[in-house]
Amino acid sequence: MTDTSKLNKLVDIWKGRLLDAQMGHYIQSEKMGCRANWIGGAIIVFTVGITAFSLFEVPDKYDELGRWGLAGASGLVTILSAIQTFYKPGEKAEVHRAQAARYGAMKRKLEMAHGEDVDGLWDLRTTIRNVEKEWEGVALDSPLTKFAVIKEVESKKKILAEIKEKGIDRKAEKALKKLCTDTNELPL
Incomplete structure (x- = not known):
């Protein structure tokens, strides 16, 4: 096996691994962002409900139930706020999105160096070394x-394979687009 074919094989393997990492972080980012939105929405809805119903007068026979309902809703808002504050799904989603972008950038560097007519193997080797160092930092x-x-x-x-x-026909293309909405790209 020649030096060029070894480098080409290495680049192909790395591009696949970088794509996997990129897709994984995009998927995780979408999930964390969705959690943040649901928790935040629930906090808003319950807080508005608590505020509205605390000013609302209820008949005496429902007074006890109303107080327990407001107390339960207040407790739920407190728990959801604590989860949002300490678990920080929104911030975690942004970190995963940024990491996915970094993996994508490394993949593009490899693709560009691999696809160009390099003057000897020096440029490709240099790019591989640089991507390897960057990859270690990102990891x-x-x-x-x-x-x-x-x-x-x-x-x-x-x-996808x-x-x-x-x-690809029209039906498969729609399925592929639906499949890749989490990754924000079509990895074909």
Whole structure:
């Protein structure tokens, strides 16, 4: 195996791994963002409800139930606010999105260096070394992605491979777009 073919094989493997990491972080970012939106929405709805119903007069026979209902809703708002404050799903979503973008940038660097007519192998080797150093830094800064997300990436890759193998028709193209909405790109 020649030096060029070894480098090409390495670049292909790395591009696949970078795509997996990118997709995983985008998926995790979408999930965390969705959680942040749901928790924030629930806090708003319950807070408005508590404020409105605390000013509302209820008949005496429902007074006890109303007080317990407001107390329960207040407790729920407190718990949701604590989750939002300490769990920070919105901030975690942004960190995952930024990491996905960094993995995507590294993948593009490899693609550009791999696709260009390089003057010898020096440029490709230099790019590989630079990407390797950058990758180590990004990996240290990256938050963990759940195992379920890794399995989801593998599942999407299988579906994409099948679609690629059979060719894309209009129905498959719609399915592919729906499949890739979490990753914000079509990795074909």
